[in-house]
Amino acid sequence: MSSPFLAIDIGNTRLKWALYEGAFPGAALQAHGAEFLDHIERLADGPWAELPAPGSMLGCVVAGDTLRRRAEEQITERFDCAPRWVVSSAGEAGIVNGYDHPTRLGADRFVAMVGARHRMLSQGPERPMVVVLIGTAVTVEAIDASGKFLGGLILPGHGIMLRALESGTAGLHVPTGEVREFPTNTSDALTSGGTYAIAGAVERMVQHVRSHCGAEPACFMTGGAGWKMAPAMNGDFELVESLIMDGLLVIAKARAPAAAG
Structure with missing residues (x-):
């Protein structure tokens, strides 16, 4: 037991x-x-x-x-x-780490990719993936169908963007607004600008993966602010709140025989 x-x-x-x-x-x-x-x-x-x-x-x-x-x-x-x-390594639990210096890849990014690949394989055949973590910072990862991490983007999350604008621009101390197609007040303009900046970076990575791999990627999103971003995303993104925890379970299971031996 x-x-x-x-x-x-x-x-x-x-x-x-x-x-x-x-x-x-x-x-x-x-x-x-x-x-x-x-x-x-x-x-x-x-x-x-x-x-x-x-x-x-x-x-x-x-x-x-x-x-x-x-x-x-x-x-x-x-x-x-x-x-x-977990310390990011050259490869573990189905992910091959293509970072220039594998151990410098954030452990949360590595673990989320492991969790996403396990989820993708449980749904059907191998596909390339785009994995997005929406937190204090935002990361956008590209993985090919074999599980190789091709590379990823790092950009500021909503809070960092707003603080940067407030500190560098006079008069922008306003409450968080709503995401609008055509914002007509400063609060909505700030919130919409940050949201569409992140969405645009993700969309560009999806295009890169589609072109590089010649296949439509499975797209996963996780992180504390993922639910805020999901409605603004183009394409079919699956929002998975527990992606990092899922990855930790996969890695723990993969390490179990070695630990026992």
Whole structure:
């Protein structure tokens, strides 16, 4: 019988966690939550206080070593479980990393691609993919049908765009507006401009993949602000809230025989 598995994603703003029935794709979700990075120390005595102890955990971190260590302190304080973290490598769990320096690829980007490929293969034959993470920053990844990561884009998320405009332009301290085809006030103009800037970058990458691979890519979107972007996207994008957690489950399952041996 499998023991519970804890998956953790430490982003630029929040720590997201999920407890599953086991370390394998499709495992039932038992509990989940998120904490802002300033409040990581609440986990052991707060949301994790009543959780069953996981037999293993795996996480990804983009927020730096200090925050990783703070999370590890909470894990070891509450659970008898060794913290393990994904570091991007030359290849794992169906993804071949084409980055110039593979270990410099953000772990969240790598894990999301693993999760997306597993999802794509569960739906049908191999296809190229475009994988979009909408968070504090936005990343747009291109993967060919064999699972090779071809390259990706990084651009600012909505919040960074708005703060940059506010700091560099007089008088642009306005509340967030709505996405409009033809904005007629500054709030809507700012929100629409940021949304369509991201959508345009994604659309360009879809065109690149379609041309390079000679096939229509499967397109996946994830991240805390994905639901805001989805209505503005061209094409058929599948919004998957748990793509990084899905990737952690796939990697944990793929590593299990090696860990046992």
